Structure formats: structure tokens, C-alpha cells
Amino acid sequence: MRLKAKEQVKVLLSQEGVKQKDLAEMMTKKTGHLYSATNISQKMSRGSLSYNEVMIIAEILGYDVQYIKEIN
Numbered sequence: 001m002r003l004k005a006k007e008q009v010k011v012l013l014s015q016e017g018v019k020q021k022d023l024a025e026m027m028t029k030k031t032g033h034l035y036s037a038t039n040i041s042q043k044m045s046r047g048s049l050s051y052n053e054v055m056i057i058a059e060i061l062g063y064d065v066q067y068i069k070e071i072n
Helices: 005-016 020-031 037-046 051-061
Strands: none
Touching: 005 037, 005 051, 020 037, 020 051
């Protein structure tokens, strides 16, 4: 079973010991767009995190997103 973006982000935050508040501050600094912990939480709950936001989160946390072709 594949995790949704919400669960993936939560797992990464937990693994890295980063709180949503801290992530919001880092995203604001990186993008110049104001983010809050509440805003990020709501976006994750609604499933409305953009692809670009997920890529920014991965980069902030030190991860590289890779695509691996499935063999059926």
C-alpha cells in the first residue's frame, strides 16, 4: 500500500525531528511565501499540497524524490 503525500510528509518530519511550525518557517524563508503550521496542516488534511510544495519539503529535509518504474 502506498502512502499519500500527507503520510509521507508526516513520516519524514518525524524521522528528521522537525515540527510543522519549524517546517513552516523554513518554507517561508526558502520561498518568500508566508506559511504557517496551521496552513501546512490544513493543506495536508485536504490533500492540497502542491507537487512543488512537496518537492520543497523534501529538499528542506534533505531528501531527493526519485521515480522508479514498476515492473508488473
